[in-house]
Amino acid sequence: MSGVRRRGAAAAAPPSRAGFRRGAGDGEAGAAAVPQGLIRAARKSGQLNLSGRELAEVPLHVWRINLDTPEEAQQNLSFGAAERWWEQTDLTKLILSSNQLKCLSDDLRLLPALTVLDVHDNQLTSLPSAIGSLENLQKLNVSHNKLKELPEELTLLKHLRSLHLQHNELCHLPDEFGKLSCLEELDISHNCISSIPSSFAFLTNVVRLNLAHNQLKNLPTEISAMKNLRQLDCTKNCLETIPPELARMASLEQLYLRRNKLRYLPDFPSCTVLKELHVGENQIEVLKVEHLKHLNSLCVLDLRDNKLKTLPDEIALLQGLERLDLSNNDISSLPPMLGNLSQMKFLALEGNPLRTIRRDVLQKGTQEILKYLRSKIQDDDLISPSGDLPVTAMTLPSQSKINLHAITALKTLDYSERQAAIIPNEVFNAVGSNPITTVNFSKNQLTEIPVRIAELKESVSDVNLSFNKLSSISMELCMLYRLTHLDIRNNSLTSLPEEMEALAKLQIINLAFNRFKTLPDVLYHIPTLEAILLGNNQIRSLDPLQMKKLDKLNTLDLQNNDLLHVPPELGNCTNLRMLLLEGNPFRTPRAAILSKGTDAVLEYLRSRIPS
Structure with missing residues (x-):
């Protein structure tokens, strides 16, 4: 001025x-x-x-x-x-x-x-x-x-x-701290704070929050309302548990929980963009599949100075992992499947009583350790689709071996990136009586969903059919009544069947990069939905009154569609923490309003509702 x-x-x-x-x-x-x-x-x-x-x-x-x-x-x-x-x-x-x-x-x-x-x-x-x-x-x-x-x-x-x-x-912060609604960066580390005001729920624009080196015994669930939070540092506090709401923050990329009193990790169902998880110097004794299976983007996992005795086979699900620190635990052996983490650049194992890997191998570094582990994967764990087809340099992707170890230990049926037009019967035969929780048939040439997928209905909860050529959803998929996560992006879908209403536990559905012109009606009748991802379609309208019925919906992605009008009544969906509307041809709300975040957009829409 x-x-x-x-x-x-x-x-x-x-x-x-x-x-x-x-x-x-x-x-x-x-x-x-x-x-x-x-x-x-x-x-x-x-x-x-x-x-x-x-x-x-x-x-x-x-x-x-x-x-x-x-x-x-x-x-x-x-x-x-x-x-x-x-x-x-x-x-x-x-x-x-x-x-x-x-x-x-x-x-x-x-x-x-x-x-x-x-x-x-x-x-x-x-x-x-x-x-x-x-x-x-x-x-x-x-x-x-x-x-x-x-x-x-x-x-x-x-x-x-x-x-x-x-x-x-x-020692404390003002109760009205949440009035600082424009805050994007907040650092209150190295103080004596023992509690966080509940008004933090209104700091929805914060991207980086540093609470390290304080005296926090717990984190308020209100932090989960900070929908734009990408980096959260709670290093060196007195945390014994993490609220499950924190593990559902869809924007979180870096989470630092080192030097606390954690005994276990929460499930991370919605943290699909989490890249770094630092939980070293705690008291963690066990890792379970629930802790890891949704961390598809994880690059760094710090588990040093804990009390881990074993590393689960599920660690092999973290295909993007580049750094894994397991120093100073009580691990005596490593799962051979760890060797299949092809992106791994740094693996720290010092201070563990490892007995199954020779010292000279450990001294040669990360790549030699991974190579050694791969050599220990039993041939019996791999079968070919035909049962006897030898694998050679000329073997086609669709003929490559099925990972039986992933089926039995990881509860995962993975037949992805094969460019296959059909899923061979041998793939389903390999399941046997093993309970399967995750199915990955992505990046193939499927024009229809395999009929035999219905055989997995008693256990499967996560299905990935993305990057195929599907133009319709079969009744067999609608029989997977335990389904919580469904990824069918990058297909040729224009509608969803009414029978999908039977998916009474579905929480997240990804329909991006398809050909929908309206938001499928059946989605309004699945009250458990927490996230609907419909970016890059041709959607022209949606029903805000029906949308309000989805009281658990916190994420709605409608980016890059054909919306000419955003109904003001959508502003009444106050449970939304992330509403993405960029890339549509509507004139209002203007870009300046959109840039202020979901709360500002919803407030603007409410102000436009005719009295």
């Missing part, structure tokens, strides 16, 4: 040297530490950096930089066109870091145009209530001080996007 002062207005002001005279809060040492050249430059640029000047207090003329007449004007000096003080720029950025400040004056309110205030690395024990007057403030850094509490007025900063409070002495 730039303020333009008229020459007449300046002349009418009483002669004053307040900007440079000594007075309360303006010690001689402080004034001397702020050269007049810096002040003049700040009037032009709107930025003032006073970092590392050993200031014990902020000189008064800094607070009044945009109010008082400069000393040069009092001495009737001539001004060049570029130095006309009455055309000065309001101060928008003030850096006071690495000084010796013990307090900030209420004169802070004299700088209402500030967008950035940095006072980190000082000796502040409190913040003035005047902080609430900085209505344009976007970034505030008060880290590395001695703050014991925060003023309630801090919650008035409606435009604040970045707040750094780390390395202070805070």
Whole structure:
């Protein structure tokens, strides 16, 4: 913001040297530490950096930089066109870091145009209530001080996007903290906080949240409402459990839970984009398939310094895993299937009583260990579709072996990426009496769903038929009454059968990149749905009244469709935490509203409902 002062207005002001005279809060040492050249430059640029000047207090003329007449004007000096003080720029950025400040004056309110205030690395024990007057403030850094509490007025900063409070002495946060609804980055690590206000549920725009090095014994379920959260750091607290709601955060990419008191991990049904999971230095004794089977995007898994005795075969499901740290556990053997993790670049095993791998192999590094494990996979674990077909360099993908070990140990029937037009009977024959929970027939040439998939109805809960050539859904699929996750994206579907209403446990359905022109009616009759992904179709309309019946639906992706109109009544679906509408030809809501997130879009839509 730039303020333009008229020459007449300046002349009418009483002669004053307040900007440079000594007075309360303006010690001689402080004034001397702020050269007049810096002040003049700040009037032009709107930025003032006073970092590392050993200031014990902020000189008064800094607070009044945009109010008082400069000393040069009092001495009737001539001004060049570029130095006309009455055309000065309001101060928008003030850096006071690495000084010796013990307090900030209420004169802070004299700088209402500030967008950035940095006072980190000082000796502040409190913040003035005047902080609430900085209505344009976007970034505030008060880290590395001695703050014991925060003023309630801090919650008035409606435009604040970045707040750094780390390395202070805070024991609690204001109850109304959730009023900071524009926050995108919040760091309150290295304090003494034992509980989080429930108002955190309103911080829906936060992308990075750092709660590390505090005294938290539990995490409130309200954190799960932070639908845009990508990075959550809870390192070194006193957490014994993780709320299941946290494990359903669809945007979470990095989760740090190191140095807590966790004994087990939650299931991660919706964290399909989670890339890093750090749970080292806890008390975890067991990993189960429920903990791992949905972590399709996981690249880093840190399990060091726990109490694991065995590693489950299900670890082989993490096909994208690049780094696995198992240091300092009680593991005596590794599952051979670990060797099939083709993306693995770093495997740490130090501090385990491994007895099944020779020391010389361990010393050769990750790739040699994986190669050794692959050599231990029994030939009996692999069968060919024909039962006796030898595998050679000329074997077609559709003829390659079926992984019997995955069927028996991982409860997974995987016949993906074969370019197969049909699923051979031998694949289903290999299942036998084994209970199968996951079916993956993706990336083939299927034009219809195999009839024999109905044989798995008693156990299967996750089916992936993506990247095929399906134009319809068969009745056999509708018989899988235990189904919770269904992925049929990248096919040629235009409709879904009414019989799918029988999928009474379905939670997530991915229909992206098909040919739907309307949202399939049957989906309105599956009340268990939590996520409907319909991006990149040709959808022109949806029924908001029917949609409201889906009270568990928290994610609706309608990106890149043909919506000409967004019904205002959709705003009444307040359970939605993620509503994606970008890439449609409608005129309202405008892009500026969409960019503010789901809550802002829903609020806008509600405001358009005819009274």
